[in-house]
């Protein structure tokens with residue numbers, strides 16, 4: 001039995017196969033529409049979500065399966081003190097696979113250790129968000145043609161941004177990927193990413209505070225939200241929340257083929273006027289998220305043949 005707790009749980013070959021499967025699903029959805037008939041996906045969300053939970057549900061329904069679950073800790077027996085370990089033993093009796101989001105780093109790993117069904121990490125605190133990474137990789141591969149030979153700017157909250165941590169971990173495995181890390185000094189990537197992933201891996205990267213200075217270098221700009229829910233200090237959040245706002249004027253500094261990605265939700269870090277720019281790919285990214293989650297469900301259930 002396999003789980004997906006980190007993007008590194010899949011080898012590069014497995015990841016390529018999964019993205020190939022997702023592309024085939026995109027082109028031939030009817031071929032897969034009954035593939036999971038009789039199978040159930042449980043969504044265990046202890047933290048708010050729109051995209052991840054609904055795209056998992058949409059993915060399983062599109063495969064002909066069924067879904068069950070809860071969308072907040074308050075509406076589950078976690079509110080009565082039930083542990084994640086006990087909850088997963090119960091859910092293993094009800095479903096064939098589950099996706100778990102939890103505010104505590106490592107909670108899906110704890111669940112996986114006690115689970116009789118595959119566990120997918122749907123985001124754990126400020127740690128990892130591997131299915132967002134699969135979504136991001138499919139978006140880049142589909143729209144740029146390759147995951148190699150790119151310069152990607154990651155902008156905003158790089159300290160608490162789990163999507164950023166997962167994406168860096170995944171992209172360093174490809175050839176000639178350069179990272180431009182754009183953040184205020186208070187929100188720089190954690191040391192374990194800078195030292196253990198980028199420096200240990202001899203990956204080319206630089207850290208800057210000004211977005212304007214690097215716009216013209218980027219093939220991809222990955223914007224992120226400054227996440228109020230991760231701050232211990234409200235004043236610090238208010239001071240940093242408007243550090244970066246991508247506007248039409250800033251887009252004029254970028255290459256004609258630069259893509260703008262964002263895991264969403266956004267607050268104000270991308271002005272709505274940018275939505276009409278053909279380089280804005282964040283809503284297409286959402287659609288790719290359904291295909292990769294369909295491919296992931298099939299892969300973890302051992303039903304991945306194309």
Ligand code: CP
Pocket residue numbers: 048049050051052053123132263264265
């Ligand atoms: N991108 C993402 O994880 O969005 P949600 O928090 O809405 O699931």
